[in-house]
Amino acid sequence: LLAIEPDCEDNISANASVALSILHNYTHVPHLANIAAHCPGLSVALASCLRSGAKPVARQGLLVLENLARLMPMSPEHAPNLLRALEHVARAQPLPRETKASLLKVVALLSNSNGDLIASLFSGLLELHLLDLLASPAPEHQESALHFVVEACQASAALQKRLGEDRGVVEALVRLLCQHEHDLRQAMTAKALRFLLNPHSRALQPRLRRFTHDLDA
Numbered sequence: 001l002l003a004i005e006p007d008c009e010d011n012i013s014a015n016a017s018v019a020l021s022i023l024h025n026y027t028h029v030p031h032l033a034n035i036a037a038h039c040p041g042l043s044v045a046l047a048s049c050l051r052s053g054a055k056p057v058a059r060q061g062l063l064v065l066e067n068l069a070r071l072m073p074m075s076p077e078h079a080p081n082l083l084r085a086l087e088h089v090a091r092a093q094p095l096p097r098e099t100k101a102s103l104l105k106v107v108a109l110l111s112n113s114n115g116d117l118i119a120s121l122f123s124g125l126l127e128l129h130l131l132d133l134l135a136s137p138a139p140e141h142q143e144s145a146l147h148f149v150v151e152a153c154q155a156s157a158a159l160q161k162r163l164g165e166d167r168g169v170v171e172a173l174v175r176l177l178c179q180h181e182h183d184l185r186q187a188m189t190a191k192a193l194r195f196l197l198n199p200h201s202r203a204l205q206p207r208l209r210r211f212t213h214d215l216d217a
Contacts, residue, residue: 024060024063043081051085074110091125097141107126112156127168150195154195163196177189
């Protein structure tokens with residue numbers, strides 16, 4: 001993977017997929033993932049794959065990066081390059097919802113140590129993909145979106161403020177809250193709204209109080 005030339009599309013298509021598949025399996029083992037995370041040049045190679053946008057290697061790169069980000073915070077010198085590469089993924093069209101879900105998961109994981117930087121990037125793309133996942137009929141897509149809101153808000157006050165100020169996101173969560181009675185997604189939605197809205201809002205207080213009690217039990 002480290003030998004792939006970033007600007008050589010043929011090499012990326014032909015070789016990176018195999019390398020990323022091996023690396024993905026490698027990073028499932030914590031000790032081996034730790035070795036990979038400290039490999040000089042790995043973040044540069046991953047960023048090159050991510051910049052391919054909607055291509056399969058970008059999806060594979062997201063899965064590798066997710067495994068690494070789960071285990072340890074991304075070093076400050078590597079995070080900006082990777083986050084800007086993730087912007088390429090976010091801008092790609094067409095972008096399958098599964099890739100959008102992976103993208104938000106990785107961004108949420110990276111927000112633990114890079115929340116302020118993330119809040120200044122992506123130019124509304126996070127909100128756009130978040131809204132698309134919330135509107136999906138597939139429960140797993142909605143759950144991915146809700147997990148992103150909760151995890152991002154817990155990790156970063158800047159991201160919490162950004163998402164809370166997006167009227168479209170708040171309205172989508174309110175609609176979702178009213179759609180699912182006695183459903184796990186309704187409880188997750190209430191938790192997400194609790195981070196984004198004033199908990200004393202008269203309109204939402206009864207529902208939020210009901211589900212907040214269940215979530216904190």
